Amino acid sequence: MRFRDLKRQYQVLKAGIDKAILDVAASGAYIMGPQVKELERELADYVGTRHCISCASGTDALTLALKAWGIKQGDAVFVPDFTFFASAEAVSLEGATPIFVDVDRETFNIDPADLADKIEATLRKGDLTPKVIIAVDLFGLPANYPALRRIARKHNLHILEDGAQGFGGTLNGKRNCSFGDISTTSFFPGKPLGCYGDGGACFTDNDEWAALMDSYRMHGKGSSKYENVRIGMNSRMDTIQASILQVKLKAFAEELAAVNKAAAEYTARLTDIVETPVVPAGCLSSWAQYTVKLNSKPERDGLQAYLKGQEIPSMVYYPTPMHRQKAYANLGLSESECPVADRLCDTVLSLPVHPYISSEEIDEVCDAIETFLHREKGDRKEKE
Template structure:
């Protein structure tokens, strides 16, 4: 059994994917080929924004936005404590300071109440200037943007939606990667929409921001690549990855997004009342990058993971360590008591196999092991 089955997906679309790759090789347009532009147009249309700018990976997508906004030393950027390292890393990379915020016990996303408390505390201390909020669409579920946008407006802060895991989700029909002032996603192979290497994208409705990022991603270019008007980086999505993504986006829209939610519903039917299952608020729709259950304690979580492994069933722990406990951020000196929920989640969550090609038999096998385990 695969945790995220890219092999079955490839076999289903082998002819289309192989043909798309071969076209790029035949045309020898490996950087900046027509497939990149077409993909950007298709992605922007799907998300419902004016601009999509592809780049080398999801981390650099966030970095490019931070660069465009001029985020620098002395700035405070508010980041959920329960997320992957890169969300905080891009802040420090720019010389700014990440301020970690505990998450909601139900959704695992940044807690708006604690977010506002962190903003007020930062303002009161007077050492940093609040500038940006980076909500994460964790495990495929969009963050609570209605509340986050209210808070951002109140304190005049920018919002960068980290949609690395959330592409395809929505809130009352408004799609992930269309919230805030800008949004980013990742095309890492295991993401809801993944390529065959690294890749990322930035989404925005702001014309000037899009134009600036287009320059920054190619060495700060002006009129052409040899006219460099600012310091930038080299961060491009190559044409082969764009060709693969075009095929996979079509499958994602036509059936994969609904199929992964079918798997979610089947898991829920079998596990509800037995284990803590994912919580999806009314009006929210998840793209289920992960299906994450919650156990009573670390011993129970580790025991179930071991039992699943015995039966040949893969599982993963996202995440084993809170952001505020990462060694790279040790200089910040956070108070551990401010992160009660995140500390608890890191010891109790477990992600089960989750992808659009998971069969009913596989789902039944996973659920049987969970039910038989002494919870």
């Protein structure tokens, strides 16, 4: 069993992917070939934005957005505490300061109430200027954008949607990667829509920001690649990756339906055994991860070890909250900065899920979880 079975996906899509790769190899246009522009149009149409600007990774996509807004030293950017390091790393690389915000324990996404408190605290302190809210669509579920937009308007802040795990999810019929003033995603192989290497994209309706991000991704180009009007970066998409994504995008609707079916099977089996993921009304998740919560760190770690012994893969996303990462020790943050994130880091466990997982495999995972927890319950009773 694989955590996210990319080999099985390849076998299903093999004919189209092989042809796409060979067509690029024969064309000689290996970087920013015509397939890249075609893909950008297809992605913009799918998401529902005016512009899609592809780039070399999801992290670069965040960087391009921050550069387009001129984020710099002295600026405060509000980042969920429970997320992958890149969400804050991009902020620091621009010289700005990430302010970590606690998350909702049910959705895992940024908590609007704590965000409002953190913005007010930053304003009172006065040494940083609030500029941006980064909302991460964690594990495939859209953040609470109506609440976030009200806060952003109140304080005149931009929203940067980090949809690295969220491509394909929806909120009230609107697709993820369309909620931010600029939105980003990642095409890392394990993401809901993944290529065979690194890749990313930015989405926006703003013509000026789109032009700036297009310039920044190609060394700050002006009217041509040999006219450089700003200091930029090298973040172009390889044509082979774009061609693979075109094939996968055609199959994406079917895969999205299949992974939601798999998640529903997990939930039906596990609801009375562990705390299963919550999908609020009006939301559709793209299920980058199916993440359950256990009662304690020892229980979570014990279950993960047991599953490994049964040759069932699982992952902990994430073992350390952002405010306790060594890279941010210089910020002098309190150990109790974000208590919900702290608790989640000790109790979450992500199970194998992908569009091609079988019902038999789901049953195998659920049976193993039930066996372990039943045994643990018996052991506790004996000790009592």
